[in-house]
Amino acid sequence: MFSGAALGAGVLIVVVLFAVAMFLVIQALPTFSAAPADITGGKGFTSYIFPIVIGTLIAAAIALVIATPIGIAVALFISHYAPRGMARGLGYVVDLLAAIPSVIYGAWGATFLASQLKAPYQWLAENMGWIPIFGGPASGTGKTILTAGIVLAVMVLPIIASLAREIFLQAPMLHQEAALALGATRWEMIRMAVLPFARGGIISAVMLGLGRALGETMAVALVLSSGPLIASLIRSGNQTIAAEIALNFPEAFGLRLNELIAAGLVLFLITLLVNMVARWIISRHKEFSGAN
């Protein structure tokens, strides 16, 4: 009886995951068979989904470019630089960053951060405007994809930091002590004994952060004033899949509903791919490291 219930729960999880994929596919199907003119934009599903896929990738890329170095440095600080007694407490502080709900980050980004960034964007547009990504005129509200990317960076930072910290703490102590005994400075020790060991773990931490950044909805929905795909990061424009769904789903009906679910399916597949690659790297890394 009891073992049956336990097995049943396990089966249920498998069923749920397949159900997620299946229901999304069923509800998305009408989109693919619909006449191209009926799809939003009037040119078929591919040209509807393409700009927002690229927008999603841009936002996630900005988030990772900012969060990866800072996240790794924060993890190093907690594992190798902070005094022993403080390290635990600092770990909690970083976890606190992860505990704040995303809608609050979104509200903070839309009201506080966006207005703070207006002046820097103006400066970028005037002085670096010849680089396409900083092309002017800068947004007057600061609600741009760059702002959204920065908010996303804040949200993925604790993920990268806590996973990287775990890996850094597992680095073999003997190697580290040997490096120090040979006269290496602390940084040389980290570069020679810690980072090479942690490479696989860092990559998978970044991939998991990427998965989060791709799927994050509220920060983008609240912060970005969306528009068509453009190259400039400091003008209002661009859109991500998750925000597109959240903004339009409540009022959607008929084919539009199917369309948004199809967009969700695309997002699901992208994050699924990213997460599977990350897990694969972790499992491969486990065999090599011998850490237990």
Next chain:
Amino acid sequence: MATLMTERKRSALTRGRLPKYTPYVVAGSAIVVAAALMALIGFNAFGWAVLSAVLFAAGNVASSAVVEGRRRATDKLATSLVVGAFLVALLPLVSVIWTVLVNGVPGLLTPGFLGTSMKGVTGAVDNASVAGHTQVLGGVYHALLGSVLITFWATLISVPVGLLTSIYLVEYSADNKFSKVITFLVDVMTGIPSIVAGLFAAAFFGLIMGPGTKTGFVAALALSVLMIPVVVRSSEEMLKIVPNELREAAYALGVRKWRTILKVVIPTAISGIASGVTLAIARVIGETAPLLVTAGFATQINSNVFAGWMASLPTFIYTQIMTPTSPSNPDPSAQRAWAAALLLILLVMLLNLGARLVARLFAPKTGR
């Protein structure tokens, strides 16, 4: 004798080290120089602090490069970067909490904010309260109730499924192929974007109940898709660390396996399981995106999760910011939104604290 002293001073071990007081001198001069520079371009405290820190790091690295050589200078540079990155990472945390506190406290202290709903609070009411400088009407009672009910139902679904799955993985599966599949899928589930979970629940109920079905229960189902993997992972970890001796002792006394699990294994691990569940609740109570597509937006109290739209704290914050009740006077809406945000953060923090407390309270007695 004198030559010997100088020889000793130049020995390879002590040569070229900066005296111990160097960082303090550098810090002092960095602060002074930064103040002078800020005075030239217009003073503000934040810029002063940042400039001092940058000058301090640069001064440290430069002095080290001159006296101690390239390797030690690189080490100092790396240390400054790592410490600097940590401080930068703290900035958003402090800023978010400060923003929410400053904007949220007045609204949260408004009488009736916790006890009333938004029923009957229209744009005209907000305009009147702005024009007459009276207190902002309307509150979060309906949203708070909705959040609690939806999370309660999500917990009710997720905890049995999650706990039983972890029991299967640890106690019954014996690491067979199927358990590997489950573990992998649970990992994959952890990465499902929250909006996709919401879409799944919406699509599921759309098929069986007709399109556009939005109730609290649909939202609870969406949240449990997000919650189950968290519960599975944390309880699996906890069950794994229950020592095998306890199980074997129970078997030796002739106790059945299911009874062993219920009476020995779970009570031993209950503190960890309970704190894991609390953390999972803390995680889903702040989820917004799945609720947007599954629960709709309500302005009045609805305590029935199976019928009608339901408000929740996160969606309340979202709608009050995105579509203010009175478009011409968004301030009352902003005040309500921030107050709700403060309430939500307090809830999440309480749950996080509660998780630690629970872990301590229910920790197995060691017998001494």
